Amino acid sequence: MLRRRFLEFLAAVTSFPLGHCAIAAALPKPAAVPGGIAVVKLGSDPTAPIARFGGNRVLVVGEETEWLAVVGIPLEAKAGSKLPLAIERAGREPSTVKFAIGRKQYATQRLTVKPGQVELSPEDLARYEVERAHLSQMRKTFTEAAPESLLLVQPCEGLRSNTFGQRRFFNGQSRNPHNGMDIPAPEGAPIFAAGEAEVIDVGDYFFSGNTVTLDHGQGFLTLYAHMSAVEVAVGDRVATGARIGRVGATGRVTGPHLHFSVFLNSVAVDPALFLGNAEEK
Numbered sequence: 587m588l589r590r591r592f593l594e595f596l597a598a599v600t601s602f603p604l605g606h607c608a609i610a611a612a613l614p615k616p617a618a619v620p621g622g623i624a625v626v627k628l629g630s631d632p633t634a635p636i637a638r639f640g641g642n643r644v645l646v647v648g649e650e651t652e653w654l655a656v657v658g659i660p661l662e663a664k665a666g667s668k669l670p671l672a673i674e675r676a677g678r679e680p681s682t683v684k685f686a687i688g689r690k691q692y693a694t695q696r697l698t699v700k701p702g703q704v705e706l707s708p709e710d711l712a713r714y715e716v717e718r719a720h721l722s723q724m725r726k727t728f729t730e731a732a733p734e735s736l737l738l739v740q741p742c743e744g745l746r747s748n749t750f751g752q753r754r755f756f757n758g759q760s761r762n763p764h765n766g767m768d769i770p771a772p773e774g775a776p777i778f779a780a781g782e783a784e785v786i787d788v789g790d791y792f793f794s795g796n797t798v799t800l801d802h803g804q805g806f807l808t809l810y811a812h813m814s815a816v817e818v819a820v821g822d823r824v825a826t827g828a829r830i831g832r833v834g835a836t837g838r839v840t841g842p843h844l845h846f847s848v849f850l851n852s853v854a855v856d857p858a859l860f861l862g863n864a865e866e867k
């Protein structure tokens with residue numbers, strides 16, 4: 587089942603035009619860019635190897651003849667560099683496989699807002715620091731069960747904005763790049779689980795407002811932000827397409843929309859890579 591789904595996933599991502607996608611048409615040759623995905627061959631040992639990238643466990647799937655690591659590549663990764671994947675195989679010495687990072691240009695967005703929206707008050711800053719530590723710990727979640735699918739369904743109706751990876755300058759000050767996809771939708775529109783998963787975090791955070799995080803297995807997580815209502819609790823299991831809440835404008839936003847992030851090995855990657863090639867704007 588997983589193998590079939592994985593092959594469907596590869597077929598879906600390789601059908602993107604080049605430059606849209608981490609895995610170019612050259613598959614099974616690995617190809618990767620910052621914010622994208624590298625597929626690294628790990629050989630055909632009888633049991634699945636364990637792979638780590640930057641200290642974090644990496645998703646490993648069995649293809650027809652061999653194991654493949656599906657690695658999330660950080661937006662900060664340097665184009666032209668070679669990054670190491672640490673491999674542990676049963677009964678063998680640990681080893682390292684290197685994979686090359688290709689080039690991808692992301693747009694820059696310059697925004698002018700009220701000064702108070704860029705410089706946080708000491709209270710807001712203290713709150714943000716606590717939340718950041720919690721969210722970064724939560725992102726490291728790795729459960730052994732393999733995801734039911736590496737393909738996701740679009741979590742709410744609307745046109746997908748192609749803003750993942752955009753560098754943002756607020757009043758001339760550099761801020762973290764945008765780590766997800768925004769889908770504008772009316773307040774109250776339903777939000778659905780993008781895949782079968784367990785709810786691992788629900789919170790109301792300074793920047794992302796009411797936020798739900800789902801664990802699909804092996805470090806494959808999805809996050810839904812700015813919700814007006816949350817309709818699940820930590821520990822719930824949800825099916826693909828199950829309603830988890832409503833679109834809103836909580837946190838620091840200018841209007842109602844769903845912010846949707848996808849994580850692999852604790853790294854935010856472009857959600858468009860998982861959604862097939864429907865109606866991308």
Ligand SMILES: [Zn+2]
Nearest residue numbers: 766767768845
């Ligand atoms: Zn967003």
